[in-house]
Structures are given as C-alpha cells and as structure tokens.
Amino acid sequence: MATTGTGQEEFTLDTASELAAEEGGARIEGRSPWLLAWRRLRRNYVALFFLGVFILIVLACSLAGLYVSHVSHLGENDTNPSGTVLINGKPVHVISQGSTTIVNGQPKIIFGGVPIGPQWGAAGGKYILGADVLGRDVATRVLYGGANSLFVGGVAAIICTVLSVFLALLAGYFGGAADWIISRVFDLIWAFPVVLLGIALGTALSVNGFHHFGINLSGSSLWIPTAVIAFVFIPYIGRPLRGQILALRQREFVEAATAQGAGSLRIMFSELLPNIASSVLVLFTLIIASTILTEAGLSFLGAGVQPPNPSWGTMIADGEHQLANAPWISFWAGLMLALTVLSINVFGDGLRDALDPRAKVRIEH
C-alpha cells in the first residue's frame, strides 16, 4: 500500500496512535471484554444500587456481635420466658401473662403467651423488632440468622460452582467414558425434585451426623445443610457448562494449544476455563439466589439449620403458629430474605446484560 518517492507520508501501523497522540495525547488502548463489561455495568445504576443493598445486608449480618454488645444486650439464644423488660421506665412482661382486668367496668382479657411486639426505641435497644415466644430478641436473631443463612447459601453456592466447573471441564474435555459417567451423574441428581432431595439428605444426615471418610459432623452442624444444598444444585450449573465446553473443545485455539504441546490440565484451566468464566459468574449469581432460598425452605421444614441456631428459614417457622398474635416473628426474617434474594437477582440481571447481552443462561427453579 505504501508508495515511495511521492513525498506522501508512509502509512505504518503506528500512524493511528501517532495521530491520536497529536490530537489529544490519548493513547488507544486494547480493551479487555472484562473492562467493556464493567463499563456497561457501571452505567446500570439499578444493578449497582442493589449490589449496595446486598453488601449492606452482608455487613449488617456479619456485625451481629456488635449489635448484641452495643444495642440489644441480648444474645441470639438468650431466652426470657418469664422476665420483664423496662419499657419507657415501666417493667413489662416479655411474654404476656394471662389476666383479666376491669377497664371502664368491662372485663378485659389479656391473653397469655403473647410476646411483646416491636418496641423500636422504647425499651432502650432491646426488642427493637419484638420478641419471639421464648422471649428471644427478634432483631438479634434476624442478624445472626442472616449470618447463618448467608453462610450456608453462599458457601453452598461456591462449593457447587467449583465442583460443577470441575466436572464440566472433565466431561467436556475428555468426552467419551468420562463424559458419559459425569452426564449420567447429572441426570440422576436432576431426576430428584430439589427440595425433596435436600430434605431427604438433610434429614438422613441430621439423624446421626456424618461420620465417613474421616469427616465428623454432628447432626446440628451448619456444614450439613451447606453440603446438601451444594450437592443438589450441581447439575443445574454443570449441565449448561458441559455443553459450552463441548462446543469450545472443537475450536481452533484448543487445537493450537495442543500443537504447542500443552497438556490436558493446561488446556482445561488456562484455555477453556477463561472462555467460560463469564458464564460461570452469571450462573453463580443465579445459583446463590437459589441456594439462599433453598436453605430457607429446608430450615423452615426442619431439614436445614437445626434449632436453636437461628436462620431466616427457622425464624419463619418459629412464627408460623403465632401468626395472628405475633406476626413480627416471621415477618422480619422473611423480609430480609426476600430483600437479599431480590438484590442478588437484580444485580445478577445487570451483570448478565453487561457481560453478554446475548447470553442465554438461566436456571430452572
């Protein structure tokens, strides 16, 4: 293309950046897909707002200890079935004692067994969101329960994603017998209804705990629901990823890597893995919303986090039979749960749009 001897400036590959340098001094940089995604995400204020909400909830729950020592002075399992609390300087029973009083000549019955409701600031930081039937502080338990729910849901999602990615890489890269076996394992787990399989495993494990392969877990360990939930969701991530890897496996860059003498491990982890990273990230946000909801469902039914440990699910169950008299026992835990899952879902949507507007990854519930 370059012509010589005409006095015309020779066109070289540097020209574009030289021109740019002359114009505004800005260099033209290569932009990675991650940077482009971040630029799209940065403009999605709704998604960022809900990411903020989620971070706030996580922070609040992880600071539950500070709330107890500075505000409520009541631990997560401190019961108070017969005591009193000072409300605006007057002692009031935490759990109402049944009695009949005469008000204006009419007998007025006060039912026994009803815990006090939300006090906001009236009781000096105690029972801000009310008490439950054992006189425990609902606000404290919402925070500690949140910590447990987020731990179980979050760790389960991480374990599930790591295992699924590993299995999908093995199946997709090696194909053949490895693929057949792993796909059949996915099919088998898939054949069970998620909640039922979770309940089945959760209940069976909580009978005596888990004492195999040198791992000892008691029946009330948080690791039991965590492991159970991680296990039941494996095919929901593993299947779509396996499909993607099978397709990537045929591409030229894998052949090129093989030609360069790359081993199986290097191709799997430094060639294939980066190519599915954005799908993994999106699937992770979808799965963490599902694991947190599943934890709540299992705990609500008694097959997840074991009482007296609080979790948002067990708290919803605690208030189930006090609905008419003390709706706050279930309400706050459920509200926090819904808000957490909503913020993950909204942020996850934004992340998916930012990473790949055309992507079609989703999880069936």
Add this chain to the structure above:
Amino acid sequence: MVAFIIRRILGMILVLTAVSFIVYLIFIVIPGGDPADRIAGKVATPANIASIKHKLGLDHNFIIQWFDMVKSLLSGTLVSYYDGTNVVQQIKEGIPVTFSLCVGAGIIWLGFGVLVGTISAVYAGRFTDRTITALALIGISLPVAWLGLILLYLFAEQGLGGGFGTLFPPGGYVPLTQDPIQWAYHLILPWFTLAVLFIGFYGRVLRSNILDTINEDFVRTAKAKGLSSRQILVKHTLRASLIPIVTLFGLDFAAVLGGGAIITETVYQIHGVGWYAAQAIGTQDLPPLMGVTLYGATFIVVFSTLVDVAYAYLDPRIRLT
C-alpha cells in the same frame, strides 16, 4: 418414533433403578446408626434389637436390603418407623390432594405467565414492561413460606388490627367430590402462593423468547406478506416462543406434583404428599421420606420423557435420536 419411545422407556427404567439405589444409600447407608436401635428405644436388649433388625431385614447384605426396600415400596408393605402406618397407603391418600393444588396452580401460572410475558414483550422498554419486569423479579425472589404466611395473615387470620379480616379460610382442604365450591375456596390462596414464583419466571423467559423470535426470518416473511401485527404475534411469534415454555412447564409441573409443593402444603395445612413428607422430618421417620422421594423422582423421570416426545412433536426441527 416407536423406536425412540421404546428407547426412552428402557432408559427411564434404568434411571429409576439407579434412583432407587440412591434412595437406598441416602436412607439406609448414610444414617449409619441403625434404625433398629432407634425403634427399640433407650433400654433395648441386644436380643430385642436383633429381632427388630430381622423383622426389618436389616441383617442381610446390602443388595438384598436394597431389593427388599424396592419390593416393599412396590408391593405397598413399607411401614413408618414412627407409628407403623403404611407409607404407600398414606402417599396414595395424599395424591388427589396434591393434584388439586398443583393442577389449579399450574393453570394459574401458565395463564398469567404467558399473559405477563407477552404484554411485557409487546411493550418492551416502556413503562408497562419495566413495571412487569420489576414485579417478576420480586415474584421470583419471594420465599414461598413467607409469602404463604403473609397471605394468611392479610386474608385469613383474624390478626390484631392487621389484615383484611377473614376473606379466606386459614388453610385446610375440602375434597372436590364433597363440595366443589369449598374446594376452590380453600385452595385459592395456596394456588396463588405456589404460582407466584413461576409466573415471574415464565414471564421473564417468554419475554426474552418473544424478543428473540421477532428477529427471525419467518416473522419478517409474515410481515412482508401483509399480516397484521396481531396476527403475526399470535400465529407466528407466540407460537414459536411457547415451545420452550411447554418444556419448562412439563418439568416444573412434574417437580411440583412430585413433592415440590411441600412448603405450600405445610403452610396451608393441606394434607397432600408433600405435607406427609414434612411431617416425617420432625420425627426423623425415614420410610415416608423414602417413599415420597421415590414417588417424586418417578414423576420427574416420566414427565421428562413425555416432554421430550412432545417437544419433538411440536418442533419439527428436532430429530428423535
């Protein structure tokens, strides 16, 4: 077609055999400690335990135990460890109740899901679409147990000042054959509780399917042919976009029938299959859970085969292999 169906049925039998083995592993191997110890109580003599073991067939090797478990489930002789009631009988009694809940909820979620998804896609990007998208996101984020309790509190419990009084009964179930009006009246809240999640989910899926289909060649052809936008939407776009929804519906419906409605049934005291399983959790009574898990898995396996066949029928591009 016939060869495909036969192959799928053989595959189904294989999967169900494997499923029953997993159920055996979960309920007989994992608990480790033997159920005989728990049944015999705290002051049991070794002879006592041995006789219970023998009665339950726990003194055999694992292949025979697995075989016994499957046999007792198929022949309907599996009994609860806790109260000795017949598990298969209890599941059979729960099935019409669970069906009533799921069929109603299924109709609601399919109907509303399609409606909401279509409206959202037609008004894509506008206020209506944004509102529906936001509501759908909230719908898929609500915990079922909490939603059920909130609806009960607002519409069924006589709360302390809160709520709208008692518009609906606080749960329970009236058989359809006994009183159809009471049947529906008792099930309205549970139907919606179960359906909300799926309405949100289907609405979102359908919206994106329609938006994808609009750019397909056959839609352009229809437009070029001079069809009205309503005709294009109903006869071309919607019809093609609904195929994945059919698949989803088949699988979700199977999961819900197979015990996935357990939380809704528990909250509303609807004595279906899920409720039966939930009762067994508290007493750590494994046989009912075993029965219900196997029952649920059977539903999913059978339905996913049906869905594959339906899919091939609906979409001529799919080849049966």
